[in-house]
C-alpha cells in the first residue's frame with residue numbers, strides 16, 4: 001500500500017522515492033499539474049514517508065503512530081495551508097484562527113476531516129478566496145517549534161496560486177532561508193500564476209492527467225457500490241481528474257444515459273410537437289452541468305455506434321449496450337453518425353455559453369433527425 005493510495009503518477013512516485021532513498025530531499029518542492037491529479041495526496045503521502053518510524057525503500061509502513069497521525073492530518077510535523085476566510089478585525093501578525101468565528105472554525109475542522117478521509121477532496125471554505133498572509137506567517141511558528149524527536153516538518157501550501165501579493169512575498173522570504181529538517185511543498189494547478197522567484201527556489205515535480213484505466217480502478221477500489229460499467233463511464237467523463245471522477249460517483253450515470261437515449265428515440269420517431277414537449281420535460285430543473293453530462297453520455301453512446309458500424313468491438317465503452325446499439329445501427333442504416341457526433345459536440349460547447357438550453361437542444365434535435373433519418 002502506501003504510495004498506492006496516490007492514483008497513477010508513477011514518474012512522480014519514482015522521483016520522490018528515489019530522493020528519499022538517496023537522502024537527497026529538497027527544501028522545497030513545487031507540485032504542479034492539472035486539477036484533481038493528486039498533488040495534495042502525494043504531498044501527504046510524502047510527509048508520511050518522511051515521518052514514518054520504519055520506512056522501507058521509500059514506502060511508509062502505514063502502521064506506526066506517525067503514519068496514522070499524518071494520514072489523519074493530526075501530526076505536529078504536518079501543516080497544510082489552504083485558502084481561509086479573514087476574521088473580523090484580523091490584523092497582520094494575528095494567529096490565522098484567532099479572529100475567526102466559531103462557525104468558520106467548525107467548517108474548517110469539518111473540511112480537514114473530509115480531506116483526511118479522502119486526500120483528493122477539494123477544500124472550499126465559505127468566503128475563502130485567498131491564502132492569507134497570517135497563514136504564511138504561521139509557517140515560521142511551525143518551523144520554530146521544538147523539533148519533534150524524528151522525521152521532518154512538512155508544510156503543504158495547497159493551491160499556492162491563490163496567495164495574494166503579500167502572502168507570496170512572505171513565502172518567498174521563508175523559501176530564501178531554508179530551515180533544517182523542514183520541507184515545503186507548494187502545490188498548484190496554475191504555476192504560471194506564481195512568482196518566478198518562488199518557482200526558481202523549488203524543485204519542480206510535474207503531475208500528469210490520469211489515465212482512464214487508473215481512474216476506473218481508483219473509483220472501483222474506493223466505492224463498493226459502483227459497478228464496472230459505471231466506473232468506465234465515470235473515467236471517460238472525468239477528463240483525467242480524479243476529483244472530477246469522485247464528483248461523478250454521486251450521480252447515476254447509467255440512469256442518465258438511459259434517459260438520454262429515450263429522448264433520442266423519441267426525437268426520431270415522434271412528431272416535433274411531442275418531442276419538443278419531452279425536451280422541456282427532460283430539461284426540467286437541470287442545470288447546465290447536468291445537461292452537459294447527459295449530452296456527453298449520449299455522445300459516448302453514438303461514438304460506440306460509430307465503432308460498431310466499423311465492425312470494431314474493442315473500442316466499445318457502453319459494454320452493456322452492445323445489443324441495443326447494434327439494433328439502432330441496423331434500423332437507421334443510412335445514419336451519418338460522424339455528423340451526429342459533431343452536432344452533439346457543438347451543442348455541448350453551446351450549453352457552456354449563455355444560450356437558452358431549450359433552444360440548443362431543439363436545434364440539436366433537428367440536426368440529429370437530419371443526420372440519422374437523412375430526410
Ligand SMILES: [Zn+2]
Pocket residue numbers: 051052053054055060061062063064065066067
Ligand atoms: Zn510508519
